[in-house]
Amino acid sequence: MAASTKDPRPCSIADALALVGEKYSLLVLREVCLGNGRFDQLVRNIGAPRDILATRLRRLVDAGILTKRVYSERPQRFEYRPTQAGLELEPVLLTLMAWGDRHLRPDDDRPMVVEHICGNEMLPVVTCAACGAPVHHEDLAAHPQTPGWTVTGPTAA
């Protein structure tokens, strides 16, 4: 049935990246989460070509990650905003930003600091919903659900 060559491991990471993994897509989401949802703001803040940006926006709207809302009839003007699904990607952005701050900037010149409502700077920590412990690679065991797709490493089934 299915060909032997060319059907990669079924995976939600791959599926997610197929949607938001194209160049600029996650930066669009960043700006939109910051409240900068207008076309020309996006062009300036992201540095993307206008046609590519238009394509990305269409795709993200179609995927239900963004909505396009009119904020002015007569001159008709639009603004893009995150949907619930879009907002749920924000933790990914925050985690990625923290990683970049840690590994791509030796000194403390972080271009942006996020403040949490608790009054402190927000440093994201990924934890296990069940036990609350911060996630450590050694504490994980991956169980593929599709027959034929194994894992070989220390994280074997």
Add this chain to the structure above:
Amino acid sequence: MAASTKDPRPCSIADALALVGEKYSLLVLREVCLGNGRFDQLVRNIGAPRDILATRLRRLVDAGILTKRVYSERPQRFEYRPTQAGLELEPVLLTLMAWGDRHLRPDDDRPMVVEHICGNEMLPVVTCAACGAPVHHEDLAAHPQTPGWTVTGPTAA
């Protein structure tokens, strides 16, 4: 000085994506974290063209995210493994996978389940390091550190 057109917002998300945001890069990291670090395994499990994969691997090794280690001299064979920096990207993958499971698969056909050492299934939650609360968009305030780069939204400075 700096040109008026074309210098996007300085941002660690953008920097991080410049490194690991190219097609397949994060899938390479996924496989490597699963312990499948050999070239042909990567080709099969990811479905990437061999030449592109070779390019990505070089880049990730150069960036200090992966290491290439010999696991057999005489037939010389290599295996790619995550460095500490690479492992610290795993939470990003887990969060992205959970998002994909939630939003891209209505029913419960998750292709992979991750088990935490606590005995339960690992569902990642991004929390604030300072207060431990799960991160909610409304609880965040972004403060750009570079003059001229503002945020307009509800998350204004």
Add this chain to the structure above:
DNA sequence: ACCGGTGAGTAGGAAATCCGAACTCACCAT
């Protein structure tokens, strides 16, 4: 010694994407 198989890539041309700049169209301001 020969044959087939595996691992780790390279080579080459076709196909898809991306890019920058210019263009449109509708509206408002002076």
Add this chain to the structure above:
DNA sequence: ATGGTGAGTTCGGATTTCCTACTCACCGGT
């Protein structure tokens, strides 16, 4: 009437990606 803004679209050319095939080194069986 002229200029400016917002939101795109259109264009040709540059850059990447893709796919298939090829290499090279080695191993295992007969």
